[in-house]
Amino acid sequence: MRPPSEPLAPTLSRTAQLAERLGRDIRDGKMRAGTRLPTEQELIARFRVSRTVVREAMASLRAEGLIVSRQGAGVFVADDTVSRPFRIVSDELRSLVEVENVLQLRLAVEVEAAAIAAERRSTADLRLIRGCLDRIDEAIARDEAAIKEDLAFHCAIAEATGNPYFERFMQFLGPVIIPRQTIRLGLETAAERRAYVGLVQSEHRRIYAAVRKGDRDEAQRCVRQHLEAARDRYRRLVASQSPFEEG
Amino acid sequence: MRPPSEPLAPTLSRTAQLAERLGRDIRDGKMRAGTRLPTEQELIARFRVSRTVVREAMASLRAEGLIVSRQGAGVFVADDTVSRPFRIVSDELRSLVEVENVLQLRLAVEVEAAAIAAERRSTADLRLIRGCLDRIDEAIARDEAAIKEDLAFHCAIAEATGNPYFERFMQFLGPVIIPRQTIRLGLETAAERRAYVGLVQSEHRRIYAAVRKGDRDEAQRCVRQHLEAARDRYRRLVASQSPFEEG
DNA sequence: AGGTTCAACTTGTCTTATAACATTGTGATA
DNA sequence: TATCACAATGTTATAAGACAAGTTGAACCT
Known part of the structure; x- marks a missing residue:
């Protein structure tokens, strides 16, 4: 007898955790607009996660408009003049x-x-x-x-x-x-x-x-x-x- | 350091394209809340992309609150209680x-x-x-x-x-x-x-x-x-x- | 019938490899 | 000297394969 509503596992995925962590750092202004984020390899080493996790976290932040990535150059904190939407999940x-x-x-x-x-x-x-x-x-x-x-x-x-x-x-x-x-x-x-x-x-x-x-x-x-x-x-x-x- | 004037590459990444495509389908209401999305393997076959691309696109949509994924069960269209964001242009x-x-x-x-x-x-x-x-x-x-x-x-x-x-x-x-x-x-x-x-x-x-x-x-x-x-x-x-x- | 086990399936994570692109420095050339 | 071509190196983008963790449903047993 399973209710169709998903109980939403209490444990956040590593991807979600990393995205949360990095997103907070950016939102708190610890990194100014245009700043380059650490490379994938550095994040892998620092947080002890796989490249998959790093890339999916980046995909999340990119979707939120917090970062922009340029192939070959790196990932940068997005210009904060782009008004980020207010959202309640x-x-x-x-x-x-x-x-x-x-x-x-x-x-x-x-x-x-x-x-x-x-x-x-x-x-x-x-x-x-x-x-x-x-x-x-x-x-x-x-x-x-x-x-x-x-x-x-x-x-x-x-x-x-x-x-x-x-x-x-x-x-x-x-x-x-x-x-x-x-x-x-x-x-x-x-x-x-x-x-x-x-x-x-x-x-x-x-x-x-x-x-x-x-x-x-x-x-x-x-x-x-x-x-x-x-x-x-x-x-x-x-x-x-x-x-x-x-x- | 370089002034952050990104020319915004004209070519969207495969990840962005797939996320755009799937996101539009969901937003247009083609898939009702609770509907299960195709599995990763099906998306890989249908769009001829790698699993990386599929997973990063999913990460984007998840960040936007359009989908929720449950390990072992699948990915589902989020219920429309996730409101359209409040945005001031x-x-x-x-x-x-x-x-x-x-x-x-x-x-x-x-x-x-x-x-x-x-x-x-x-x-x-x-x-x-x-x-x-x-x-x-x-x-x-x-x-x-x-x-x-x-x-x-x-x-x-x-x-x-x-x-x-x-x-x-x-x-x-x-x-x-x-x-x-x-x-x-x-x-x-x-x-x-x-x-x-x-x-x-x-x-x-x-x-x-x-x-x-x-x-x-x-x-x-x-x-x-x-x-x-x-x-x-x-x-x-x-x-x-x-x-x-x-x- | 009712409960259990198990096999197949699905997403999560890790790893490795290759391609595409950017940046920088080097050196040849005018 | 100044400038351009280009190689070297580092970075992200994409691909592919493997295993772990979780779910589901059907076969099986009592």
């Missing part, structure tokens, strides 16, 4: 702490987004946000977990800032946090789930009211309270479930 | 509005980061931040613009949160905002630049003091004031310069 989120860290970053962005939205929201924005609330209500009526509708609400707030980067950031974060939300599905009874989502929805309504009122500080307080409550709920649910079932 | 930032939008997102993250840092900073963190301030002072003494040192200070605050995502976000934002900072160099006289950077530095000191005190709200206020002042300074400088010179 879901493999990183196996521990509760990591999930909370991401949620904390999300809170930072959403708290400010709500404040800006309260200042700048148009009536069209309000209508959109209101529509999201309605769709959550409908999902609740259908006894669903309303996970996507929930995210849509938060994205609508971000959109109301008029700053596309807030919206893009929330949409970027969506796929990262949604899998964690499936924990809602673990709630035993439909009534329980209903109560859970209903509580969340009441918090959403307070946020909406503050944004509509144009009350900057109130909007910030509500979002902070909402996301901290979400964090606490997540903690409790993880604690109550078997650690083996944890997402 | 410098080309987007040609208008003042765009720069301000990015700065606003940065402000959101930094304001919260300062608050968390005020709560959690260790003495080691404080020492690091303090060191950043000193390096800025030294740069000022050398009549430099202290652009990198400035960024390092902000990254140090983010690092003091203990939340690696804040630090990563700031490091991600660094290359995006640094080119805009070169406007500092446009200041006419050294004395002018000195006054500019000195003003910035006094704001940095207030942030540092608040974090050291552990005053959450004060830290937030100082960072917000600092970044809003930075925005205003940027506006004025852009306005005073010829639009053709605008970064």
